[in-house]
Amino acid sequence: MPVTVPPVDYRPAVALYHHLGPGNESITSPYTAMLENTYAEICRSNFWTWRKQFEAAQRDVAGLSSLQHGWDTYDAEAPNELARTTAKDILRILEQEALPPSRLLPSREGGITISFAEGSRRAEIEAYNSGEIAVAIYTPTEVLKVWELNAETRSIREAIASIRVYLTA
Amino acid sequence: MAIQYEHAPITEALIDIRVENPPSVTLAVLEGLHEQVASDYPRKQKRMFLVGEISAGDAVGAHASQTQTGFAFSSSDSKQIFQARTDGFTFSRLRPYVNWIQLRDEAERLWGIYRQSTGPMRISRIAVRFINQIDIPSPRVDYKDYFRTTPEVSPDLPQGISGFFMELHFPQPEFAGMLVLRQAAVAPLVPDTSSVILDLDVFKEISDVIDEGEIWTLLEELRARKNEFFEGSLTKEAKNLFGERREY
Numbered sequence: 001m002p003v004t005v006p007p008v009d010y011r012p013a014v015a016l017y018h019h020l021g022p023g024n025e026s027i028t029s030p031y032t033a034m035l036e037n038t039y040a041e042i043c044r045s046n047f048w049t050w051r052k053q054f055e056a057a058q059r060d061v062a063g064l065s066s067l068q069h070g071w072d073t074y075d076a077e078a079p080n081e082l083a084r085t086t087a088k089d090i091l092r093i094l095e096q097e098a099l100p101p102s103r104l105l106p107s108r109e110g111g112i113t114i115s116f117a118e119g120s121r122r123a124e125i126e127a128y129n130s131g132e133i134a135v136a137i138y139t140p141t142e143v144l145k146v147w148e149l150n151a152e153t154r155s156i157r158e159a160i161a162s163i164r165v166y167l168t169a
Numbered sequence: 170m171a172i173q174y175e176h177a178p179i180t181e182a183l184i185d186i187r188v189e190n191p192p193s194v195t196l197a198v199l200e201g202l203h204e205q206v207a208s209d210y211p212r213k214q215k216r217m218f219l220v221g222e223i224s225a226g227d228a229v230g231a232h233a234s235q236t237q238t239g240f241a242f243s244s245s246d247s248k249q250i251f252q253a254r255t256d257g258f259t260f261s262r263l264r265p266y267v268n269w270i271q272l273r274d275e276a277e278r279l280w281g282i283y284r285q286s287t288g289p290m291r292i293s294r295i296a297v298r299f300i301n302q303i304d305i306p307s308p309r310v311d312y313k314d315y316f317r318t319t320p321e322v323s324p325d326l327p328q329g330i331s332g333f334f335m336e337l338h339f340p341q342p343e344f345a346g347m348l349v350l351r352q353a354a355v356a357p358l359v360p361d362t363s364s365v366i367l368d369l370d371v372f373k374e375i376s377d378v379i380d381e382g383e384i385w386t387l388l389e390e391l392r393a394r395k396n397e398f399f400e401g402s403l404t405k406e407a408k409n410l411f412g413e414r415r416e417y
Contacts, residue, residue: 038336038351041370042351044259045181045183045261045298046183046250046261047180047263047300047302048300048368051355055356058356092358095358098246098247098264099247118212164245164246164247165245167212168211168212168245
């Protein structure tokens with residue numbers, strides 16, 4: 001009987017299409033059609049779409065481990081393991097709260113920036129290499145509020161709620 | 170009879186109606202729907218269809234070619250989403266799911282707004298879909314303890330697997346439809362647990378003209394069939410995870 005073991009290199013099910021999809025000549029056309037249909041149906045759901053976005057974001061965070069000091073061609077620190085772990089924890093809470101970020105980038109201040117956008121309203125959560133977390137809400141022309149968080153789940157949830165209120169106001 | 174669990178594992182419940190719209194239904198027409206629902210669904214995002222990829226947001230990778238198919242209007246807490254697309258209408262309720270009556274009534278209200286603005290020539294497909302995330306409080310589980318339909322691994326092979334995705338198509342001759350069961354192991358959001366998705370998508374392709382009343386009668390039938398498959402797919406041990414069970 002199938003028994004799970006802890007995943008080592010987790011490949012999300014919805015990535016199946018990308019691994020086996022068009023362009024791979026070993027795939028027969030009926031199989032390609034089945035995969036396309038499955039993929040389209042999976043993506044019609046918000047849950048699966050967001051799940052896919054969060055899995056991509058988690059992979060992006062893991063991928064930042066390859067950045068070197070000075071990655072921006074100036075003198076920026078690369079995100080360290082603490083920043084990556086904090087960012088992954090924040091992403092897990094964001095997924096539970098159903099608020100997918102718009103993008104995720106390394107920060108020039110040393111850390112990782114998780115960004116949100118809704119029209120002209122913007123917000124960011126920054127996970128710094130020091131372990132500190134900061135939140136900013138702003139417009140393209142004005143920073144409206146910046147505050148620091150501790151790494152507790154409750155504190156992060158409250159910040160997410162504030163971001164959501166601002167983005168949808 | 171319907172069954173409601175105290176902690177239902179439903180992570181998304183949706184009603185989907187696909188249509189053939191007249192050419193006059195442009196993205197501008199669909200965007201115009203937002204004014205009518207903005208008080209309850211203030212968030213507006215483009216619904217994009219990408220080559221091999223779909224996105225709910227504005228930003229897409231530079232590598233992807235994209236076509237906008239419509240808009241997704243979300244409630245301020247992002248728990249309810251109304252998709253208005255050129256090819257149809259979808260109303261989703263995300264966790265926490267409340268009940269079928271609220272889902273159906275809100276879908277009916279929003280469908281009325283969509284239909285009035287777009288005037289579809291034909292309804293081509295009607296679906297009820299419930300996506301359940303079953304979180305099992307152990308990192309190592311035997312799927313057969315929780316699920317009554319599982320991938321069968323040959324006894325001659327190693328039994329440990331770290332992931333699976335299974336899709337089964339069950340014809341529904343009673344109403345000439347189909348039920349697609351998708352079951353997949355996914356990365357759990359909580360450490361030291363296991364998560365499995367049970368995605369039940371029951372639909373009917375429509376070839377004849379269907380009147381408004383028939384849509385909602387058919388949706389009740391689809392939902393009843395979905396419930397049968399949900400109950401029949403899980404063991405007692407799995408259902409014990411969902412708390413008190415109430416029949417109504």
